[in-house]
Amino acid sequence: MLNDIHVDEAVRALRPDFAVLLVEAVGFVNGPSDDRSRKWLAEASAQAAPLDHEKIEAWREAYRAFGAKPQRTRPSVDALIRRMPLPEINLVVDAYNSISVRHTLPIGGEDLRRYEGPARLVRATGDEKADEVLGDPAPGEVVWRDDAGVTCRRWNWRQGVRTRITEDTVDAIFILERLAPMTMEELATAGAELVTLLQVISPEVRTSTRTIG
Structure with a gap:
């Protein structure tokens, strides 16, 4: 899966500073x-950045660039920091949410076994389909999708139900999304911290990574 994931040139043109670190985790419990x-979660909450932090502002600017209103549909890390104390979901989601808040970094987790074809980040044409939770995207909107349709709308605003990580998930892909001023070094550090927590949860997990951008 990792080698087949791609970021469309139209997204790169929108934000040339965009980079994504992909972490594939296979065989966890x-x-x-x-x-x-x-x-x-508690430790991450204690370290949460203020809502006017430059990393969050960078994502708000990215949303405005494709026509979204970030005060209505917030970047994922913005919305997460507003939900203090951080909600308990399940072990794996708690792990990546804690890393997300600690580094002020949008992170998504997707169940690989529910994917149909490779993930790709594109600008929507308006013909894509999504589940009822997401609603269908508008033309020009930045979305993650696979062959079956949209898996996450407005870059990282909201994930669909189909590929959501549950307690039954055993194989997953984690999507760590970077904009300046976050450094590539910090992005790599966040990925390494996520792998460590996954190994704490499930020592037999097998992981691999790829950076695009």
């Missing part, structure tokens, strides 16, 4: 939130 993941 997920489960309900526990004391470990609650500690990760």
